[in-house]
Structures are given as C-alpha cells and as structure tokens.
Amino acid sequence: MNRSRLWIALLVLIAPIIGRALWFYRGAYQPPQTIATPDYLSITLPEAVISTPFPEKSNKPAQAIKNQARVLIDINHDNLYTTTELQPLFDNIAQFGGIAQLTDYNQTLEETLRSVDSYVVLAPTLPFLVEELTAIHRFVERGGKLLVIADPTRDMSMYGYVFGDTASYLQSVAIVNALVEPYGMTFVEDYLYNLRENEANFRNILLDDFDKNDDLTQDIEKAVFYGTHSLETSQKTLILASNTTLSSRTDEPGEYPVAASSAQGRVVALGDFTFMTNPYYKIWDNQQLVKNIAEFLAGDKRSRTIRDFPYLFNQQTGFWVEKDAVITQDKLAMFSLLQSTLENLNIKLALVERPVKGYDLLVVEKFSQYQKLEDFLEPFDLKFEDIPTENEAEEENGEEITPTLSEPDLDPEKPTPSPQEEESQTTPTPESAESEDAGSLFSFLEDNIEEEKNGGKITVPGLGKLSPNGIGLILFDQQEDRNTLILLANNKEALLDLTSYFTTGSLSNCAFYKDIAICAVTKDSDSESSSNFDSFDFTDSNSGY
Amino acid sequence: MNEAVPSRPWNAGAILLFVFLPLVVGIALSLLIPQPVIGVIKLDDAIYTNTAGDMITQLIYAREHPEVRAVVLILNSPGGTVSDTEAVYGEIARLRKSKPVIAFIQGMAASGAYYVAASTDYIIGQPTSEVGHIGVILTLPPNPLILEDIYTTGPYKLTGYPRDTAMREIEAAKQGFLQAVQLGRGDRLKVGEDILLRAQVWPGIEAVRMGVIDEVDSMTRAFEKAAEMAKIAHYEVVNLREASGLLEASSYPFFLQTSEGMLTPYPNKPGIYMLYIPPTVRQP
Helix, strand or coil, X not given: CHHHHHHHHHHHHHHHXXXXXXXXXXXXXXXXXXXXXXXXXXXXXXXXXXXXXXXXXXXXXXHHHHHCCEEEECCCCCCCCCHHHHXXXXXXXXXXXXXXXXXXXXXXXXXXXXXXXXXXXXXXXXXXXXXXXXXXXXXXHCCCEEEEECCHHHCCCHHHHHCCCCCCCCCXXXXXXXXXXXXXXXECCCCEECCCCECCCCCEEEECEECCCCHHHCCCCCEEEEXXXXXXXXXXXXXXXXXXXXXXXXXXXXXXXXXXXXXXXXXEEECXXXXXXXXXXXXXXXXXXXXXXXXXXXXXXXXXXXXXXXXXXXXXXXXXXXXXXXXXXXXXXXXXXXXXXXXXXXXXXXXXXXXXXXXXXXXEEEHHHHHHHHHHHHHHCCEEECCCCCCCCCCCCCCEECCCCCCXXXXXXXXXXXXXXXXXXXXXXXXXXXXXXXXXXXXXXXXXXXXXXXXXXXXXCCXXXXXXXXXXXXXXXXXXXXXXXXXEXXXXXXXXXXXHHHHHCCCCCEEEEXXXXXXXXXXXXXXXXXXXXXXXXXXXXXXXX | CCCCCCCCCCCHHHHHXXXXXXXXXXXXXXXXXXXXXXXXXXXXXXXXXHHHHHHHHHHHHHHHCCCEEEEEEEEEECEEEHHHHHHHHHHHHHHCCXXXXXXXXXXXXXXXXXHHHHCCCEEEECCCCEEECCCCEECCCCCCCCECCECCCCCCCCCCCCHHHHHHHHHHHHHHHHHHHHHHHHHHCCCCHHHHCCCCEEEHHHHHHHCCCCEECCHHHHHHHHHHHHCECCCEEEEHHHHCCCCCCCCCCCEEECCCCCEEEEXXXXXXXXXXXXXXXXXX
C-alpha cells in the first residue's frame, strides 16, 4: 500500500515537470552535421605576369633624336590625369627623340598645333570649342597625329562621384566623341569586363587579338586594359577584346574593339589610359604597347604645310643670298629681324649662298629677281609676265655692304639645342585665326587687277593673274631633306611687310592656294609713307582688304 | 494462506503527504525548466567595429545561455568592413553548432550583411528586401609618400600596402565571400558564380527564385521557423542586446560626412569593404 502511494507521489511529482518540459520542448535540435566555412588559407592572391624589359630595337630611336618631334599633351580641358601618370609615356617619347609638351593656356589650340607633330587628348571633361575642333581636324589634314584616350575610370572625378556632381560625367564620352566621330570612330559609354578571365579584377581585361600588321600593335602577344571603353568603328580595329568579354551597357559578351585608327593611321582612339601608367604598364606586353604608342607619336615629324606658318623649319636655317652679291642695309635689317624672330622658335638663322645639307632654306627676294630664283620657284609653277628684271627696276637706295659675314657653321652634325633649352625659350604669341574669307580674297584680287599698272603680272596656279604691286607671296616647299620658304614682294617695304608676318606669327590676312600664300603688303604708291613695316596697317592700305 | 491486506484509506494526511506535497515539489521543480527563448539580434547599421562587437557579444550570450534555443537576426544593413563581417560570420558559424540561427531581412542585407545572412540556417526576406551584392569594394591607398616631419621604418608604413597589392587583396576577399555563400546555401543555390559575382542587388522575390534566400514572409514567420528548427513551443522572444547588458548602440562616424553635415553612403576612411554604396550620381 505504501509502495503504491509512493508511486503516486512520484507521479504527481514528475507530472508538472514533464508537462512543462513538453509544453516548451518538442524535441532536441539537430545541428547540421558539418557547418562548413570558407578555407581562407587556400585562397591565394592573383598574381600578374610582369613583362620583361625589352631589348633596344635597331637604330630607330637614334634616328629620331634628330627629328625632335613635338608631342602636345592636352591639359586645357579639365583632363582627369596627372602628368606624373604619363611618365612611362614621356620616357618612351624621349627615347624616340621626341619632346612632350603640355598645352599652353596663353595660346589658342590652333596656334599651338602649328608647332607640333602629334596631339594627345586624354580624359577631358570640358568640351572642345568649335574653333578647337576645327583646328584639330585641320591639324590632322596637315599630317598631324591625333591620339584620343578615353577611360571609363576617368569619366568623372572621385569628388564628383561621391557628391553627385554629374556635370563632367555626363559629357566625358561625348567630348571625346566630338574628336573621333568625324573619323568614323565612337567611344561607347560603357566599360568592358570579364568575370572569368581577367587580371586580378573583372574590369581588367586580358587582350590577345591585335592587328599584327599595324605598327601600333606589333610585337604584342598579350596586354591588359585596366577598365576600358569599347569602341564602335567603321575604320581599322587595332585591338579586339575576346568574345568572353562583356560590355556593361548590355551585359552581353562580344568581340568589342578597344583601340582603333583612322585617317591613314593618323588618328588613334584608345579606350583605356591606366594600362600606360605605373605599375600597370609593366604587366604582360603593356610596356611594348606604350613604346609603340610613343613611336607613333614621336617617331617621325609630320610634313609641314604653309598653314603651319611660322613653324615651317625643322632644323637650322639658311638665309639665302646670291653668291658674290652685295648685301644691302635693308636686306641685313630683314635678316636681323628674321634671325631674332626665328630664335624665338628655336631656329638658328645663318647666311648661305646655296642650299646646304642639314639646313632649311629661307629666301627673301623681290619679284624682279625671279630669274635668279628659278630653281627655288620651279615647284610652284608661277609665271612671271613683263616683270621688270633687276637691271630694269629702279635702283634701291641704301648703303651697300660687302658681305663680310662669314659662312655659317655648316656642319650638319652640329647638335641642335636640347629639349630643355627649347622649352625655356618663349614662342611668339601670334594673332589668332587665319583668314579664309573667300569674299575678302576675291575682292582683294579684283582690286589688285584693277589697279594693275605697268609692273607686269604674276600667274599663280589656282588664283589667276596678279599684279605684283601691293601683294607679297609666301611660298613653301617641303622636300625630304629640306624645307624651303620663299618670300617675294615688289620692293623692300613690301618685303619688310611680308617679313613682319613672322613677328605676328600668323598669316591671318593672307589667301591660300596649296602651299602658296598671297598677302597684302605696302604698295609702291604707299612706300614713302609706310616704309617702316611696324606702322603698316591693312586697314589703311588700298589692298582691297 | 495469505489474505490481501486491505489498503489504508486516504485520509487528509495521506493526501497531503503523497499528492499535494509531491505536486508542489513537482511544480516547483518544473519551474526550473526555463521557458525557451528565441533571441533577437538586430543589425540596422553598417558592420564596423562597434556594431560587429555588439553582435558578437549577443551571439556569445546566446551560445552560453541554454534557455536561448534559437536566434533570429533581423538585418537591415548595407554591409561594412571585411574584417568585422568575417568576425560576425565566424561567430554565427560557431553558434549554429548548438542552436539554429535564422536571418530575417527587414530592408536590406547587402554585401557584408548578406555574407552574415548566408552563414545562417535559413533566410527569410520581404518581397522587396534588397539582397545580395556579393563582392568587395576598395578605395586604393595613396601612392607611397614620405613627409618631412614623420619618419617611418618602411615604405608602406604610411599607406599600408601597395596599390597593386590592394587590388589583388579584394579578389581574395571576394573568393572568401563566394565560398561562404556557396557553402552556406549549398544545394539551395540555383545560380552559378557568374551570376553571383555580378554583385547585383536583387529584390527578395528574385532572391528566392535564385536560391539566394529561402522564402519571403513576415518576421513572425522567422520566429516560427526558428522555433520549428529548435523544436520549441511557447517561447519567449528576447532582445539579446538588453539581455546581454549592452548599452544603446553608440554612434560612430562610420560614414563620411560633408562639412555641411550631409551624410554620404561612403565610409569615413579608405579601405576594403563589403559594403553597398548606392550611387549618388544623379542620372540624366
């Protein structure tokens, strides 16, 4: 009996415990058999393939050192880079004898482009003015090289991104497209990426499809672009991304061009800039690509046209005087003026009696001397009719001086000034935009013919017959070893006027036909009152301008 | 011949002794069985030193207190620093060995917050919760520099590491993140790494379809699921911040503030982050 009571007591004791336990707990938690976490130690950092230094190639750089091609780098459009980032490119440009210079805020782009061989625009965020676009296109037409680099990582500043300033972001691609679209190339507002095959990051795409026949992309097996725009081009594709690369615009894979060229290879568009900066230019064959780009920019000087006036000379220049001729005081004054002006352009001017190897040539003569200049004038196909020869012309006043100036140092091997010396010299500040107003030109020519006196006629191809009175001709001839510039006018005053164009640095009041410029100068009737070229004023002259 | 002994009648004393007293004792003893607790840990800020420290304190509390039978993480965070995220992740993995952990995504579990969520047993979101953003973001350190008045013993003493190395570091961190998601979600994951590594933010519904989270439902469902996994009923929901004696979350200038007082979604100092930074760029 007691035992059963004990059982009951035990039951009564346990019941609430069991009841409460069952009230709350319906079983035991069974944790997962394994709770796996990442094996962090097995994860390794992706390592880049460092390119090995390449051997110096042939003697190309040594040849180029003579050329001293000038590479203009744009900094006038709020470009998103620092010049230190360009150091690898600068180094390579220097290797090819080129001189890299930054755009000058004190000069118009049109003026600056006349003196350079290549122009690099990199990540601009300020639009180009219409005048600048025109100047660039004319520069390319004149043989200048244009490299336009956009970079999706430099479409806007970090500050702009953080604080929502989209002003620059919205324009950056449009800005560069304004430069390259006329050449059949368009930067796409995207970036390329590859999640599977990349260099450490999805946006660093590996490239192995290069146009082996183009100088820009030769000797490159593999390169890396560190964030690149794609391009749409109807022109020549230089570098193509692999078909596993995706565009951020569509998230679709495709073979996207990332570098292209146009205008016989003179205009190049690149979708990335970072690859040419330190340390990324050392990865894979980026170093070779930077070198090729430097060679593209600085390997050769471009041919000059008269539109590049006064930057027409590539080397020291000879001021031609006829052998055994007497140098007049006026001619000496002209020489002196030209010498000091050209010194500002870093061109040394010396007297020469004949074309000399290693020298460009500058000829300043009156129309009456045309027979002595036949060799120089031959390329221009000018016809002189009834132009009084020297003997017939009125004797020039002025004290004659026997040429006592010694023949210049004609050693073609004489080194030209160093880039530093050149940089330290100032260039003249020429007036802006050259005149191409057809109305002015025709009215000038009509007046010129109406006022024709008995001074004969000069037939200029493309422009017809002109009276020599009141006009000056500037003729430019570029040959393989020499550039020749000829200044012709009716008298000494007119020649001084013509010479003064060097000081203004612009042929803004001249009409052009090919490499011939026809400029208004003092007429015979005005010569007495305007013998000093400094006081010459087109608005006061009767030239028809 | 033995005859059965007639049972002694139940008198008041017997009832008191054999029924009432054991019942009282039984009830008293049963009270020693605690009511199960589902601990709640809230994260409604970025993951950085302070918030991660608080979360870890609460996770340790949950692990060390047997009445806490499950934990529900209520997440509304854009993520945070890599190291703090990994620290929380490791602590959750440890807790899961004894107790289920459920994640409820209230508004956003992006980047590091999703890293944390991926380490739980079950993820519930809301239809429009912002989920995913699997990846790492880095602000490169400056180029090596030296200063006139500061001397260091090595080139990277001022900047930490080379820029190129930093770029590669985040790739390693990304791999860790990816592994954490793949291991945490296991067979439930219906998309490959090509999709995951796009670092996209998905709405809750899309995230369910992709197996990035388990379902979309209410917060109550998160507690029910926690109870179901812990096999408990009639539980109590306890805020573990209060239970563990933590003070109110202290404010810390994690996000960059402009001189005008505007708070940006950018961290105050450069570094490696698992953080969702919504674009501040105004679209045209």
